[in-house]
Amino acid sequence: MNYLASVVAKLQRVAAHKYFRMFIFALFALQTLFLVGAMHIGTPPDESNHIAFIKYYADHSLSPFLAHQTPTWTLGDKTREVDYVYHYVGSLISRVLPGESFDVYTLRVISVVMAIMTFLVLIRILKHLKVGDGAINVGLLMLTNLPMILMLSAAVNNDVAVWLITVTGIWLTLRIWQRPQLLDVLWLLSLSAVGGLIKRTLFPIMLIIALLAVVLVVRKWQVFRKSLSTIDWKLIVAGCFLVVSVGLFIERVGGNIVRYHAITPKCEQVQGKQACSIFWQSSRRRWIDAGAPAASNIWLPQGAAIDHPPISLPVFVAEWAGVTAFNVIDIQTQGWQHTVMPPVWLVSIIFILLVCVISYGIFYDLKHYKRDPLSAKRLFVLAVGLVTVFAQLAVNYSSYKATPIFGLGLNGRYVLPALILFVGLGCFYGAKLFGRKVGTLLAVIVVLMIILGTGLLMMVRNPQLFTG
Numbered sequence: 001m002n003y004l005a006s007v008v009a010k011l012q013r014v015a016a017h018k019y020f021r022m023f024i025f026a027l028f029a030l031q032t033l034f035l036v037g038a039m040h041i042g043t044p045p046d047e048s049n050h051i052a053f054i055k056y057y058a059d060h061s062l063s064p065f066l067a068h069q070t071p072t073w074t075l076g077d078k079t080r081e082v083d084y085v086y087h088y089v090g091s092l093i094s095r096v097l098p099g100e101s102f103d104v105y106t107l108r109v110i111s112v113v114m115a116i117m118t119f120l121v122l123i124r125i126l127k128h129l130k131v132g133d134g135a136i137n138v139g140l141l142m143l144t145n146l147p148m149i150l151m152l153s154a155a156v157n158n159d160v161a162v163w164l165i166t167v168t169g170i171w172l173t174l175r176i177w178q179r180p181q182l183l184d185v186l187w188l189l190s191l192s193a194v195g196g197l198i199k200r201t202l203f204p205i206m207l208i209i210a211l212l213a214v215v216l217v218v219r220k221w222q223v224f225r226k227s228l229s230t231i232d233w234k235l236i237v238a239g240c241f242l243v244v245s246v247g248l249f250i251e252r253v254g255g256n257i258v259r260y261h262a263i264t265p266k267c268e269q270v271q272g273k274q275a276c277s278i279f280w281q282s283s284r285r286r287w288i289d290a291g292a293p294a295a296s297n298i299w300l301p302q303g304a305a306i307d308h309p310p311i312s313l314p315v316f317v318a319e320w321a322g323v324t325a326f327n328v329i330d331i332q333t334q335g336w337q338h339t340v341m342p343p344v345w346l347v348s349i350i351f352i353l354l355v356c357v358i359s360y361g362i363f364y365d366l367k368h369y370k371r372d373p374l375s376a377k378r379l380f381v382l383a384v385g386l387v388t389v390f391a392q393l394a395v396n397y398s399s400y401k402a403t404p405i406f407g408l409g410l411n412g413r414y415v416l417p418a419l420i421l422f423v424g425l426g427c428f429y430g431a432k433l434f435g436r437k438v439g440t441l442l443a444v445i446v447v448l449m450i451i452l453g454t455g456l457l458m459m460v461r462n463p464q465l466f467t468g
Contacts (some may be wrong), residue, residue: 008440015443016134024137025116028144028153031456032115035154036108040468041101044155045413049074050087051104051156057091058103064088065251076279077267080256085197085248086158107156115153118163119144122424125171129378135427138443143423145447145455148328148413158199159413165195165202166388166417169209170381173216177377180217180224186238188213193245197252200264201414204391205384212380288403300407310404316397319406324392325351327412328419329454331462340461342454350446353430358382358422361429378425385418 014020042048052074060069066079078084093110094103119140126136143149152159172188175181192210195202217224253263260269267276276282284299292306311319329347330338362382365375392414399409431439451457459465 005437008437011440011444012134012436015137015440016132018133021133021137021140024140024144025119028119028150029112029116031145031150032112032154033109034456035150035459035465036105036112038466039151039154040464040466041104043465043468044151044157045159045411047155047157050090050158053078053081053084053087054090054094054103054107054156057088058094062095064248071267071271071276071279073278073280073283076276076281077265077270080252080260080265080270082252082256082264083158083197083199084252085194086161086199090156104156108154111155111157111160112153114160114164115149118160118167118420121164121167121171122420125167125174125381126424126428128171128174129374129381129425129428131425131428132431135431136424138447139423139425139427141447142427142450143420145450146328146419147331147454147456147459148416150456150459151331152413152416159416162195162199162202163417163420165191165198166205166384167420169195169206170384170421173209173213173380174377176213176216180220180227182224182227183234183238185213185217185224186235186242190238190242190245193242193249197248201388201392203263204387205417208384208387288405292405300405304405304407307404307406310401311406313397316400316406317393320393320396320410321351323407323410324412324415327410328416329450331459339463340458342458346449346453350449353442353446354422354426357426357429357433360433361425364429364432381421381425385421388418389415 041051052072056069056075056078057066060066064084069075069077069079071077090103090107093106097103097106123136123140126139169188169191172184172191175184176188189210192206195206256263256265259265262269267279267282287293287296287299288306290296292300292304294305297304326344326347329342329350362379365372365379365382368375369379396410400406427439427443430442433439434442
């Protein structure tokens with residue numbers, strides 16, 4: 001037992017060391033930069049769609065507002081697209097860079113930088129919540145070796161921007177919670193306005209964050225008033241960004257609601273049925289309306305079919321949770337040829353452990369809510385994660401009710417903002433639940449399972465990563 005205690009103590013010292021954190025970031029950077037250069041363009045989830053939209057902007061419009069655009073298989077209608085800001089900014093980069101694909105690799109590198117920034121802000125959140133360096137580093141090591149995290153961090157996509165905005169919004173809210181300042185409020189409101197224009201899945205997350213910030217300002221109004229007395233260049237920049245963000249939000253979201261009575265109008269509402277017939281979503285709808293014949297199935301795994309009758313909500317939730325977990329530990333992307341996959345038992349163990357430590361964490365902080373002021377803040381972070389998960393579940397179930405084909409539109413990557421938060425706090429709660437010795441040994445086992453059973457080692461054994 002003394003020997004085991006000595007080994008555990010050494011592992012804890014290594015895990016908490018600053019050089020270990022530097023190693024984690026270096027390992028992540030090396031893996032993602034390798035994927036930036038080696039990964040076939042178009043293999044990551046929706047990368048081809050993102051590139052097509054960016055290049056359309058670069059070739060047709062210097063303005064963020066498209067006056068006219070002919071639908072294509074990839075694009076459909078983009079003139080009233082809600083989540084367009086990432087693509088517009090990417091098009092400005094694409095305009096100035098030479099070559100056929102140099103801009104794609106540049107945008108991939110920008111994704112790597114945004115992912116690293118996400119983890120740096122996450123560290124600040126966890127330190128604010130008094131999570132120890134060892135727990136932070138172990139959580140980072142787990143996160144940065146998950147296949148879907150690695151692939152998206154090295155791809156052209158707006159998902160990584162969602163991660164960064166989510167953790168930045170939480171960090172600003174925690175700062176406002178501690179001492180409300182006008183600068184933090186302006187930036188948070190700006191992120192709330194522009195977040196959904198980067199990816200509409202951010203709407204519920206930023207709404208929760210912004211509402212809490214408003215409540216905090218009202219409760220600490222006297223402290224907040226003191227920050228109004230001084231105006232400097234930072235406030236002017238933040239104010240200008242807020243005006244632009246709100247203006248873009250009103251133009252796109254408000255304009256869509258007024259004209260089309262929907263935040264995200266269908267292609268047919270904007271362009272007409274005939275023009276949109278070439279769009280992939282329209283083609284998929286025709287396939288579904290024809291009874292989803294297996295002979296012409298290019299949309300779902302073989303064997304998927306319309307459920308008669310539809311499965312019940314409890315069954316859907318259970319199956320949805322399993323598919324979502326597997327899509328994160330494995331890779332979920334159109335046409336991915338799962339030649340090599342992580343074992344089901346590995347995914348199950350990691351998923352069950354995460355559910356256990358987060359469930360325990362909720363009960364732990366509810367129990368200490370009155371005695372520990374940090375418990376309320378940790379519960380807030382968990383609440384943001386849970387809202388992310390349940391919002392995606394609600395969207396998927398609503399889609400299933402309309403078209404009862406299980407697997408249609410299920411994307412594990414949409415819950416990654418929640419997973420980043422859960423894993424970040426999970427090691428803290430794990431130490432409370434299992435104790436430091438057992439918790440340390442479990443953490444080592446999980447890290448080894450992720451690195452050796454999934455991660456880059458699993459990805460590079462799938463030839464499609466390089467060939468498409």
